[in-house]
Amino acid sequence: MAAPAAVSTFSPSSSAAHRPQRRLPASPAAGRSTRTLIPPARTVASSRAPLVVSSPPPKSAPAPAPGQPKVDRSGRFCSPRAARELALMVSYAACLEGADVVRHFDRRVAARREDGYVFNKASLQSYNFMSFCGGPLEVATEEEAQKLMSQNEKDSANEAEVLSAPPRLVYNNFVLRLARDMLVAVANEWDQHVEVINKIIPQHWKDEPVARILELCILHIAMAEMTSRGTPHKVAINEAVDLAKRFCDGGAPRIINGCLRTYVKDHISNGTSQPAESKQ
Structure with missing residues (x-):
């Protein structure tokens, strides 16, 4: 699932440095x-x-x-x-x-x-x-x-x-299966979505990719839901924005909302990425 070296912005092997006041990973x-x-x-x-x-x-x-x-x-x-x-x-x-x-x-x-x-x-x-x-x-x-x-x-x-x-x-078995299905979709489309995300996120996110790991993960999950799982665009975007409100800083919810709407308009609506048949 690792991103190509040419698109290091979203490599999963990025450093663990992050914003401790907003996310509290264990030592x-x-x-x-x-x-x-x-x-x-x-x-x-x-x-x-x-x-x-x-x-x-x-x-x-x-x-x-x-x-x-x-x-x-x-x-x-x-x-x-x-x-x-x-x-x-x-x-x-x-x-x-x-x-x-x-x-x-x-x-x-x-x-x-x-x-x-x-x-x-x-x-x-x-x-x-x-x-x-x-x-x-x-x-x-x-x-x-x-x-x-x-x-x-x-x-x-x-x-x-x-x-x-x-x-x-x-979590019950339904939640565990659904979460795993989402992650399978994320992994399968990682490289493809890295290229798209690199085009739609603001420049200051590109300048600090390590500090935006969480935001980028939200984008990957929402995009994979729309393309692989057939989740309605509005549902996927609303859920992504709520996750950003809950776990991210400042203007992240607004930026994620705008990025996903751009993704739907430019990369799904025009047929660049075909959503799968709905499974929900």
Whole structure:
């Protein structure tokens, strides 16, 4: 799956240097297979003077829509959103290692649990796939600031537990199969999509490819979904933008939205890349 040497911008063997304040992979000494993505916490600006809250505090996880439960009867994640998040986490880790994404996925799923490891399934109910990073909050008192910071810490700890747990404890078979299918599509079309991505991303992303590994992985997954899995363009783009809102910095969601719309217009609509028959 490695990109050709002439297009080193997207080589999976890129250095592991990244933006630690936004992505918190485990220390290399802790083992590469344990790297996970943790959504960034909302920052809090406190003041002793009364201030108006500039944006609402983080909400609890929303109730799942009718017919689209977050977990199945076994208590594991069962939604396509969970599969996309898992595929992103695996592809990001594989790029940091310079490994094949499918082999990395299979290795992680097959990994044996450590002796004495216990996973709290209640953390899945508290996990919020739609928890996006917002701007700083202005609060009226130090007490309110401490309360918000404490909630951020609890949410981050819960997400860390879920994302670092053995996949078979977190995701049901449907999610595992879907995530693997996405990664197979990513691997099969990697070289082709590298060339396209190099044309549609902004210059400052090309200038800092190592700092944009996660964003590039999101593009690869969305493009593979549209061309290989036949996912409707609007669905694939919306899901990619949500992943960017959840895990990436600043203007990444807007840029990814624009890149994918350009891809659909210039490389799918004109027949350059033919989408496969829908499998969803």
